[in-house]
Amino acid sequence: MAIILLDSSVIFDHLNGRRGRTEFLEQLLYQGHSLAGCPVTITEVYAGLRPGEQDSTGVFMNSLDFLPVTPEIARQAGLLRRDWR
Numbered sequence: 001m002a003i004i005l006l007d008s009s010v011i012f013d014h015l016n017g018r019r020g021r022t023e024f025l026e027q028l029l030y031q032g033h034s035l036a037g038c039p040v041t042i043t044e045v046y047a048g049l050r051p052g053e054q055d056s057t058g059v060f061m062n063s064l065d066f067l068p069v070t071p072e073i074a075r076q077a078g079l080l081r082r083d084w085r
Contacts, residue, residue, distance in 0.1 A: 001032040005067060008044035011037070015057060036065040 006025075013021035025035060037045075042061065049057060069077075 001034070003034045003036050003065065003067070004028055005036050005038060006041065006064070008041050008048070011041065011045050011060070012048060015053070015060060034065050035063070036067050037061065038067050038069050040069060042066075 010021055010025075013019045014025055028035065045057060045061065
């Protein structure tokens with residue numbers, strides 16, 4: 001069992017029913033994994049909301065575990081982005 005940190009693009013796809021993301025997330029949950037977000041994800045998702053999406057988005061976001069972004073995590077994220085760009 002793993003904690004899966006979701007990117008905001010995956011969350012948007014799920015909320016908008018695109019790219020089979022909902023089925024994929026359901027499969028992860030069925031396999032016993034936990035879904036998580038972080039403060040950056042919260043900011044990105046809420047910044048991209050359209051009128052009328054706040055309630056359904058809030059329900060999904062509140063279902064996630066949330067992980068803090070420590071300086072070490074932020075550093076690692078920056079290095080990964082640099083390396084995989």
